[in-house]
Amino acid sequence: MSNSGSAPRLADRRSPLGPGLPLASPLRELFAPLDQLLVCGGDARLARHPATGRNAYGCSPSPTPDIPSFSSCTATTISQRGYDAAESARTALMASAILHGLVDCFDARVEAMRDELRALLGLGDSGTEVVFAASGTDAQLQALALSRALLGDDLVTVVVGADQSGSGTVHTARGFHFGERSTNDCRVTKGAPIEGLGPVRGVALRLRGADGRLRTAASIDTEVLETVESLVTRGARVMLEVMDCSKLGLQAPSDACADEIAARWPGRVQIVVDACQMRLGRRRIARSLARGDLVLITGSKFYAGPPFSGALLVPSRLAAAIQTAGPLAPGLGDYATRSDWPKRWRSLRDAFAAAPNFGQWLRWEAALEEIRAYDAVPETFRRAALRLLGDGIVRLINASPALRLLPPQPRPAEGDEFAAPTIFAFTCEPDGTPLSLAQCRAISADLRNDADAPCLIGQPVGWGGRADDEAAALRICISARHVADAWAAHPGHAHEAIAHILDDAAAVIARITTRLTPPASTVPAKDHHAL
Incomplete structure (x- = not known):
């Protein structure tokens, strides 16, 4: 049953952090671990798996810089700069709320965020x-x-x-x-x-x-x-x-x-x-x-x-x-x-x-x-980085005989640097027929759940059949974080940073391709007598 009918009163709502922190004391809730706060105030999609600490998309509420992420069309794990910004904001609100009251200070901060x-x-x-x-x-x-x-x-x-x-x-x-x-x-x-x-x-x-x-x-x-x-x-x-x-x-x-x-x-x-x-x-x-x-x-x-x-x-x-x-x-x-x-x-x-x-x-x-980090990057670099990353990802996908790149649609001129595509969708066709949505989901899950080298790509998109699941495409995406991180590394070393991102993309594509290629032991031996 819904609590609709009137706006839920403060004491009527259960704390998203658990029964140990009643919402009647919201300032106390603000002192919870940051990882917990970052996944509250949403719906079930934010829920973390108890074994992995990650949500259904494979994303964590704390930074995981060593996990390659090309999933910005779906969801991404928070970066270190984002995590630090959230912690600083939380600390500032704590200080002002103690002096001036939580609700008013919170309201003022959110209003400032609009500006x-x-x-x-x-x-x-x-x-x-x-x-x-x-x-x-x-x-x-x-x-x-x-x-x-x-x-x-x-x-x-x-x-x-x-x-x-x-x-x-x-x-x-x-x-x-x-x-x-x-x-x-x-x-x-x-x-x-x-x-x-x-x-x-x-x-x-x-x-x-x-x-x-x-x-x-x-x-x-x-x-x-x-x-x-x-x-x-x-x-x-x-x-x-x-x-x-x-x-x-x-x-x-x-x-x-x-x-x-x-x-x-x-x-x-x-x-x-x-x-x-x-x-x-x-x-x-x-x-x-x-x-x-x-x-x-x-x-x-x-x-x-x-x-x-x-x-x-x-x-x-x-x-x-x-x-x-x-x-x-x-x-x-x-x-x-x-x-x-x-x-x-x-x-x-x-x-x-x-x-x-x-x-x-x-x-x-x-x-x-x-x-802010993306906006601080000069526009000329943003355009060049998006083009270099996009061209490199296209080459990598096209180089795999089991993958077929879906042609991107031209973007309007008002798209600025986004006139070039930043989502690269491809079907997996080991035998010339696109894999189904269920098969592509299995590949995506294998990549994010790999214990040794997890990586994140965009969730598969299906089409065909009554349930839109007969065929599907996986997605590799460029994000603002790729561009900002490449620039922040050092302008003179930006090409090295972009090359590193493309190396990660190449590793992801190679893993997908390997998964689609049957092991040598399963390939039937040729009948040399028939030659």
Whole structure:
């Protein structure tokens, strides 16, 4: 059962650190080990396996610099600089909270983080508001709630690229719970409506056809436009979730299509940009906000902050309307707290509990440090490093006879350095046929669970068949951490650092290839008598 119906009171919520630390004493909770704090205030995806201390993605809440990581399209382990930033932030909050009170100091720090994130994204004076969330999935719920507040209850959600979006999107698009435990540690029923938010009618548009082949950009644009037009003609309001960068690095629909929809149906269609991969530059973010879009982002994924840290960017033209809007769905109290919302939205904030979400805050402190580190690297070096790493990974994949690189989609010019791909997806085809999703998952698990030399790659993405599991691709990704670390090593030694990253990628690809190649003892001997 959910605790929805009203925002959970401080004493009603169980401490995510365990029964030994009642949430009625949140300052005491702040003194828990940092590793514990970094995995609280989220959902079951953050839970650590008792034997390994890592979550289901193979990520640890403490730095593991010796484990090669090419998994920034899924989740990454926290870096040392991120860990240190989180510890420093925790220490500073402890000192100020003892003197001035925890809730007020925490609220002030989160508000300051909004300013820092806006500045890092080049949005300092744009009037853009930042809504923090535990993950990109949680941010989708916030986007749906704000869209309903702006457009009304007769809302239909249209998700473009539903087959290459997050696994929770099938639920969040309809206003349903996406797990069995919410961010605020409330027991909920997966697939059940969130009070006041669901059910919402949803339309899922796919990037692949029934035959498993990628559809053309023109056919996707046509379907998106016709779907939205049909819904609006019948009197519905539409929240259109467009894909800036899918799990396989694809964008849909085209910018021209989204521009046309925004121009034709203002006030009837709210565009939400899924930019959770964060493989886009400042100009592209600004472009979407100027069009009036809500933009979903994360501090993990490309920036390689710890999982999970989500946010929703709200353009200035919508922020003013939301500030005077009525209360949001009461069921959001399972997923958000007061400090998630901007201080300017006083009436909206008052419906949520004041309890600090330490885990979400500390993950964002670490993520902001990663964004700062990347932002400090000269743009010319960023572009060169991404190109060198990308070209090297492509060569390594193409050199393996058992792997087939999926062709990347060209990125828009506003992508800045992200006009070049940073996600490299490939199928494993030892006999000319792509391995299934289950087989690719087994390879990924073997790599991360290797006792001697673990490594992390992106989770496999499946397609084909009724369950999208007949074929799948594995992913090797470049992250901001690769670029920042290469620069920090020493500008004069940057090429050596990039070469080391490519050596790690080569070792990963070699291990995958070896796993696909049967041992020599199992290869049938040739019948020399037949020669």
